[in-house]
Amino acid sequence: xxxxxxxxxxxxxxxxxxxxxxxxxxxxxxxxxxxxxxxxxxxxxxxxxxxxxxxxxxxxxxxxxxxxxxxxxxxxxxxxxxxxxxxxxxxxxxxxxxxxxxxxxxxxxxxxxxxxxxxxxxxxxxxxxxxxxxxxxxxxxxxxxxxxxxxxxxxxxxxxxxxxxxxxxxxxxxxxxxxxxxxxxxxxxxxxxxxxxxxxxxxxxxxxxxxxxxxxxxxxxxxxxxxxxxxxxxxxxxxxxxxxxxxxxxxxxxxxxxxxxxxxxxxxxxxxxxxxxxxxxxxxxxxxxxxxxxxxxxxxxxxxxxxxxxxxxxxxxxxxxxxxxxxxxxxxxxxxxxxxxxxxxxxxxxxxxxxxxxxxxxxxxxxxxxxxxxxxxxxxxxxxxxxxxxxxxxxxxxxxxxxxxxxxxxxxxxxxxxxxxxxxxxxxxxxxxxxxxxxxxxxxxxxxxxxxxxxxxxxxxxxxxxxxxxxxxxxxxxxxxxxxxxxxxxxxxxxxxxxxxxx
Numbered sequence: 001x002x003x004x005x006x007x008x009x010x011x012x013x014x015x016x017x018x019x020x021x022x023x024x025x026x027x028x029x030x031x032x033x034x035x036x037x038x039x040x041x042x043x044x045x046x047x048x049x050x051x052x053x054x055x056x057x058x059x060x061x062x063x064x065x066x067x068x069x070x071x072x073x074x075x076x077x078x079x080x081x082x083x084x085x086x087x088x089x090x091x092x093x094x095x096x097x098x099x100x101x102x103x104x105x106x107x108x109x110x111x112x113x114x115x116x117x118x119x120x121x122x123x124x125x126x127x128x129x130x131x132x133x134x135x136x137x138x139x140x141x142x143x144x145x146x147x148x149x150x151x152x153x154x155x156x157x158x159x160x161x162x163x164x165x166x167x168x169x170x171x172x173x174x175x176x177x178x179x180x181x182x183x184x185x186x187x188x189x190x191x192x193x194x195x196x197x198x199x200x201x202x203x204x205x206x207x208x209x210x211x212x213x214x215x216x217x218x219x220x221x222x223x224x225x226x227x228x229x230x231x232x233x234x235x236x237x238x239x240x241x242x243x244x245x246x247x248x249x250x251x252x253x254x255x256x257x258x259x260x261x262x263x264x265x266x267x268x269x270x271x272x273x274x275x276x277x278x279x280x281x282x283x284x285x286x287x288x289x290x291x292x293x294x295x296x297x298x299x300x301x302x303x304x305x306x307x308x309x310x311x312x313x314x315x316x317x318x319x320x321x322x323x324x325x326x327x328x329x330x331x332x333x334x335x336x337x338x339x340x341x342x343x344x345x346x347x348x349x350x351x352x353x354x355x356x357x358x359x360x361x362x363x364x365x366x367x368x369x370x371x372x373x374x375x376x377x378x379x380x381x382x383x384x385x386x387x388x389x390x391x392x393x394x395x396x397x398x399x400x401x402x403x404x405x406x407x408x409x410x411x412x413x414x415x416x417x418x419x420x421x422x423x424x425x426x427x428x429x430x431x432x433x434x435x436x437x438x439x440x441x442x443x444x445x446x447x448x449x450x451x452x453x454x455x456x457x458x459x460x461x462x463x464x465x466x467x468x469x470x471x472x473x474x475x476x477x478x479x480x481x482x483x484x485x486x487x488x489x490x491x492x493x494x495x496x497x498x499x500x501x502x503x
Contacts, residue, residue, distance in 0.1 A: 050092075050099040057092035144170030152179060157190050164198065173201060181209035184236035184252060187245050187497030192236075196255050205236035205252055205260050224488040225272040226318040226368045237264045241276050243493040253283060265290035270317045271489070274325035287333050306338040311348045311382070315355045320371035327379055339381075344389060348382035353421035353437065357430025366432050377440060385442055389418035397423055397450060399457065420445070426454050434458065 097120045104115060144167050151163040164171070176195065180203040183191045195203060221230040232238070240252035241264055256264070265285040268276035281287065288305035291313055314323045326334040341347065346354070356369040376382045387393040397416035416427025422444050425433035435458055438444060445451045 047099060047103070050096050053092045054096045057089040061086065061089045144168070145175060148175075148179065152183060152188075152191065155188070155190075157194065160191055161194060161198075164195075174207075177203050177207045178209070181205060181207045181236040181239075184248065185209040185234060185239045185243075185493070185496050187239070187243060187248055189245065189248050189251060192248065193251060196251075202257060203255075205240065205256055206233070206263055207235055208233040209235050209239070221487050221489045221492055223271045223317075224490045225321065228270070228318055228368075230270075230489055232263075232267060232270075238267060238489075239493055239496070240264075241267055241273070242271060242490055243497055244490075245497055248497075253279075258284065258286075259289075261285035262289040263293065266293045269313060269319055269322055272317065272319035272321050274322050274330075277322055277325065278330065281330070281333060287337070291337075304338065306340070307334065308341060308345070308348070308351070310334070310337060311376075312351055315348075315352050315369075315372055318368040318372055320368065320375050323372060323375040324378075327375065346388060347384040348376045348379075349385055349421040349437075349442070350388065350424060352376055353425040353430075353433060354417070354428060356436075357425040357428035357433040359430075360432050361429035366430075366436065369433075370436055373436060373440065385420045385422075387419045387423075393419035393423065394447065397427055397447075399426065399453065422454065423450065426457060431457055431460075 101117055101120065147163040148160075148167050148171060151160040154160070176199060180192065180195050180199075183195065184205065221234075222228065223230060236252055237256070237260055240249045243249070253261070253264070261280055261283055262285050265277060265280040265287065268280060269290065287310070291305045291309045310326070313319075314326075352369070352373055356366055356373070359369060360366055393416065397419050399415070416423045419427065420443065422434055422437045422442055425437060434454060438458075444454055
């Protein structure tokens with residue numbers, strides 16, 4: 001009995017001829033490529049178009065970038081197309097890479113996809129890697145203002161000149177002026193001279209010599225001779241006057257405008273540098289202008305220059321050597337100033353007593369004030385010690401009032417401002433100033449009771465809280481320098497001029 005579950009033989013189509021091939025069934029395998037079953041479909045047209053795009057984009061890039069034709073229309077097309085010629089080439093390369101990876105996947109499946117992607121990554125690395133790491137200077141060559149600052153850090157004058165010539169509008173006049181002062185601070189005489197010769201306008205030596213591409217790590221600088229803090233900008237005039245290079249000083253001062261010389265004279269008085277004071281006065285700097293300038297060096301602080309205005313500046317700067325020079329070799333300049341004194345106006349010793357006692361009350365020390373006092377006492381015209389207002393002195397002269405909050409900002413209430421120098425110093429809280437004046441023979445007071453109080457103050461112990469506040473404020477004022485020369489202006493300028501190879 002035949003098996004009922006056996007498959008029936010296929011029925012023959014009586015209309016078909018014996019030589020016809022039956023159509024493939026759905027479960028039969030399709031065509032194979034290189035003996036492998038395809039994993040997708042890639043249009044041959046897409047492949048041909050990708051190849052043509054790569055060839056045409058490359059030819060277009062070579063034609064535009066390598067053309068040297070002088071034909072106007074062609075040059076105009078090159079000018080218009082050159083900024084965008086790289087984009088079709090990059091797009092064609094990316095498309096070709098994607099197409100080849102897709103063909104690899106179509107032929108060989110997942111392994112082909114990974115292999116194709118890895119191959120293109122290796123090709124890209126082989127092309128980009130050497131270009132990126134073997135030619136960094138060509139890839140990142142500074143231009144414009146960056147190129148000028150980069151050349152200014154070296155010593156190659158032709159390279160510096162090429163950078164300045166190629167800077168064009170990128171280098172503003174303010175930038176060139178700052179560069180001029182930075183180069184002076186670094187002591188680069190050749191570059192300074194070149195800028196002076198090529199600049200169409202005058203370059204001021206009073207611009208601050210610090211820039212975000214040339215920071216000066218100055219910290220808190222003090223004048224070497226006096227220990228007073230440098231309050232003006234670090235500029236080319238500062239480098240010329242107090243730096244270690246006489247040739248730079250000659251070059252800068254020969255080029256400087258009159259108002260720069262006035263500022264330089266103010267700097268020299270502040271620094272207690274009589275040699276620089278004499279040189280600047282010989283070059284035509286105005287003592288009247290220098291005396292009236294404020295500490296931030298560009299404003300006038302009074303309407304009239306006088307001998308007392310100069311004394312105020314000398315006392316504030318503690319410039320004992322410059323004072324001695326004005327009383328000897330520079331006497332003609334001192335006598336040329338107006339010597340009139342208004343009624344009730346403080347004289348030289350009154351001014352010293354107030355300034356010295358204020359400094360002592362704040363910091364607990366007289367520092368360089370005593371040589372200035374000796375210089376003032378050497379001049380008979382400065383020895384007036386009479387009270388400025390006898391009646392006000394009798395009514396309002398009491399010991400100074402100290403307030404010591406828990407900070408360095410100790411407050412001192414000054415009194416006896418209308419009295420003589422000794423009483424004025426006592427009323428301002430300067431016991432050391434009082435002693436210095438008495439030791440030099442100045443009268444104490446016409447009031448017997450006040451005289452006893454002043455003498456008793458010389459024997460009284462110092463308040464510990466006041467002494468502690470004074471020491472804290474002195475450390476804050478002088479900075480945290482490890483040695484006295486670490487923040488001295490002359491030493492700092494010598495370090496700047498030493499050159500980058502020594503810094």
